[in-house]
Amino acid sequence: MKFKHVYLLALLTAALFLIVTSLQAQAPATPAKKGDEPPPPPPKTLWQEIKNGGWVMFPIALCSIGTLYLIGDGWIRTTAKRMMPEAHVEAVRSSFRQGDYVGAYDYCRANPSAFTNVCAVGVSLLGEGKEAVEEGMLGELAKENSKINTWISYLSVMGVCTPMIGLLGTVTGMIKAFATLGSSGIGDPSKLSEAIGEVLVATASGLFIAIPAFFGYYVLRNRSIKAIHDIQDTMASLLRKMPYDQLVGANIGTDELYAGTPNWLGHEQQSPTGTAGQY
Numbered sequence: 001m002k003f004k005h006v007y008l009l010a011l012l013t014a015a016l017f018l019i020v021t022s023l024q025a026q027a028p029a030t031p032a033k034k035g036d037e038p039p040p041p042p043p044k045t046l047w048q049e050i051k052n053g054g055w056v057m058f059p060i061a062l063c064s065i066g067t068l069y070l071i072g073d074g075w076i077r078t079t080a081k082r083m084m085p086e087a088h089v090e091a092v093r094s095s096f097r098q099g100d101y102v103g104a105y106d107y108c109r110a111n112p113s114a115f116t117n118v119c120a121v122g123v124s125l126l127g128e129g130k131e132a133v134e135e136g137m138l139g140e141l142a143k144e145n146s147k148i149n150t151w152i153s154y155l156s157v158m159g160v161c162t163p164m165i166g167l168l169g170t171v172t173g174m175i176k177a178f179a180t181l182g183s184s185g186i187g188d189p190s191k192l193s194e195a196i197g198e199v200l201v202a203t204a205s206g207l208f209i210a211i212p213a214f215f216g217y218y219v220l221r222n223r224s225i226k227a228i229h230d231i232q233d234t235m236a237s238l239l240r241k242m243p244y245d246q247l248v249g250a251n252i253g254t255d256e257l258y259a260g261t262p263n264w265l266g267h268e269q270q271s272p273t274g275t276a277g278q279y
Helices: 002-022 046-052 057-077 086-097 101-110 114-124 130-184 189-238 263-270
Strands: none
Touching: 057 130, 057 189, 086 101, 086 114, 086 189, 101 114, 114 130, 114 189, 130 189
């Protein structure tokens, strides 16, 4: 968790540095002498290009920061150290070798990770049989997969929304450009072409954010799938040759069991019809 905070601080610092450097103005051009050709206009700074995009550059900037954060956060979440730490796997293996399933359960609860969460569910169901263990682990694996992919899926949202935001800025800019053309005429076509070029900055910026967002989404999704498969393979090797017949009815874990004896069984002798459950 501390590493995530450090990463977010570094991301915001880098964004602030980029904004500050883009605000640095270029040196003014030397005035032209009499009879000389007018000098070419100085190249625009990055900040001037951003301003040309209009108001939509603000939501696009927010989307860019969010995209960088989601990529970094997703990469951290899908690492082996977060999903299946080697120390956790070795500790559970040692408990399984000794037949200390209660100790394995307690260790998993005390050291949460995707692997230990799945393992704890599987161990707690050992007394219910092989099918119950497998179904319980599959349900927990689906939960862990959903927990990871909930954040990764937002990258797909960024990849879809940012080009739409940029296109919206382009359309509104074109409306203004043609409104100016309608009021002042086409005396200077260069002004119209310059205005059209400026509003296209919004679309280009949206695509510039969408491409890495989609790329990051597919890379992180594949990493999460691989991590889930690794956990499933490790649990399958741990549960191989498990003596389920010696664990029948065992209640491993501290979870409270709510399923009690049916209340009508105590009155079955007093039932006039002798049929249980008719109350």
